[in-house]
Amino acid sequence: MTNVRKVLTVFGTRPEAIKLFPLVHALAADERFESRTCVSGQHRGMLDQVLEIAGIVPGHDLDLMQPDQTLDALTANLLTGIGRVLDAERPDWVVVQGDTATAMAGALAAYYRKIPVAHVEAGLRSGNIHHPWPEEVNRKIVGAFAALHFAPTETAAEALRRENVAPETIHVTGNTVIDALHWVTAKIEREPALAAGLADLERRFAGKRIIGMTSHRRENFGDGMEGIASAVRRLAERDDVAVIFPVHLNPNVRAVMNERLAGLDNVALIEPLDYPHFARLLAISTLMLTDSGGVQEEAPALGKPVLVMRETTERPEGIAAGTARLVGTDADRIVAEANRLLDDPHAYEAMAKAHNPFGDGRATARIVDLMAAR
Structure with missing residues (x-):
C-alpha cells in the first residue's frame, strides 16, 4: 500500500501505557500505518504490568528508571535517549500522551528533528503551573508545537484555542482511557482469573x-x-x-x-x-x-x-x-x-448517576482516522 506512515508511539509510565495501548493496537492493525513503540521505563514495574496484559512488546526500551532521580537528570536522559531512537527510526509522526516527563521530552526531541507530533489527551489545564507539578508545564510545552491535538473534551479544546493553537489542528475525540477500560472489562469477563487477586x-x-x-x-x-x-x-x-x-x-x-x-x-x-x-x-x-x-x-x-x-x-x-x-x-x-x-x-x-463527560469508548478510532487523513 502506498503512502504508509511510520508512527513512533513514545511512553514510559503506567497511565500513559493504559491510555495508549488501544491506539498502539489500532495502529498496528491498520495497513495505513507502520507502527513502532518506544518506552522510556520512567515507571518500570507498573509499566511492564500494562505491557504484559496488553500484549505489547516495545521496539525500544530505554529503561531509564533510577531511584531518587531528579527531574532534570530524568529529562536529560529522556531527551537524548529518545533522540537516538528517532534518529534510528526516522518516523513520519511521533505520538505522545498526556503530561509526563516522557511525553514532554519525546515531543521536544521530535520537534528538534522537525518530526510532527500528535498529542493524545491534549488541552488539559489547571491554570496553575505548580498544581499539578510538573505536569501542567509539561503539557503546555507539548501544546506549544504539536501538529495534531487530540482533546478529550470540548473544554480541553477551548483551552487550546485560548492559547492561540491553530483551530484546524484541534480535534475533540474523547479520552482513550474509556476505550482501555472497556477493553479490560471485557477481557476480565472472558478471563475472570485475571482479576481474582x-x-x-x-x-x-x-x-x-x-x-x-x-x-x-x-x-x-x-x-x-x-x-x-x-x-x-x-x-x-x-x-x-x-x-x-x-x-x-x-x-x-x-x-x-x-x-x-x-x-x-x-x-x-x-x-x-x-x-x-x-x-x-x-x-x-x-x-x-x-x-x-x-x-x-x-x-x-x-x-x-x-x-x-x-x-x-x-x-x-x-x-x-x-x-x-x-x-x-x-x-x-x-x-x-x-x-x-x-x-x-x-x-x-x-x-x-451523573453523565461521564470523558468519552464513549470510540476515541481510538477517531484518532487513527484523523492521523490517516493528514
Whole structure:
C-alpha cells in the first residue's frame, strides 16, 4: 500500500501505557500505518504490568528508571535517549500522551528533528503551573508545537484555542482511557482469573462499603500526605467502611502511609495493582478517593463518585458534570465529604448517576482516522 506512515508511539509510565495501548493496537492493525513503540521505563514495574496484559512488546526500551532521580537528570536522559531512537527510526509522526516527563521530552526531541507530533489527551489545564507539578508545564510545552491535538473534551479544546493553537489542528475525540477500560472489562469477563487477586480482601470486607484509594501527586508530598493519611484513619473508624489502598512505590508516599495506617483493621495497604485488578477495585468500590488524573475519568464510567484530593484539577468537566468533587488534602474536609456520600443516598445517587463527560469508548478510532487523513 502506498503512502504508509511510520508512527513512533513514545511512553514510559503506567497511565500513559493504559491510555495508549488501544491506539498502539489500532495502529498496528491498520495497513495505513507502520507502527513502532518506544518506552522510556520512567515507571518500570507498573509499566511492564500494562505491557504484559496488553500484549505489547516495545521496539525500544530505554529503561531509564533510577531511584531518587531528579527531574532534570530524568529529562536529560529522556531527551537524548529518545533522540537516538528517532534518529534510528526516522518516523513520519511521533505520538505522545498526556503530561509526563516522557511525553514532554519525546515531543521536544521530535520537534528538534522537525518530526510532527500528535498529542493524545491534549488541552488539559489547571491554570496553575505548580498544581499539578510538573505536569501542567509539561503539557503546555507539548501544546506549544504539536501538529495534531487530540482533546478529550470540548473544554480541553477551548483551552487550546485560548492559547492561540491553530483551530484546524484541534480535534475533540474523547479520552482513550474509556476505550482501555472497556477493553479490560471485557477481557476480565472472558478471563475472570485475571482479576481474582482481590478475592481475599473482598471476603474479608464482605458487608462493608469499600472506599478505593490512590495517592501519589508530588505536590501532595509532605503535609498533603499527612492530611490524607489522617482522613483515612478517621474514616476507618466507621464499622461499615473498609479502605483498599494500593500504595504507590514512591517512598514519599509509602513512609507516611505505612506509619499512619499500617495495622488498622479496616484498611488494606496493598502493593500497586496491575490494570485488571485496578479495574476490579473500581468495580467493587462505593467511591474513590484519589489525587490521580485518570481515576477522575475512569470511575465515572462505572458510576463511582470521585473525591479529588487536590486543590485544582485539569479535568474540570468532571466537577461540572457532578461526577467528581474537589476536596483538597485537609483531613476535615475529606472526611466530611466522604461521610456525606456514605450517609446521604441522594447525594450519592446524584454523583453516581451523573453523565461521564470523558468519552464513549470510540476515541481510538477517531484518532487513527484523523492521523490517516493528514
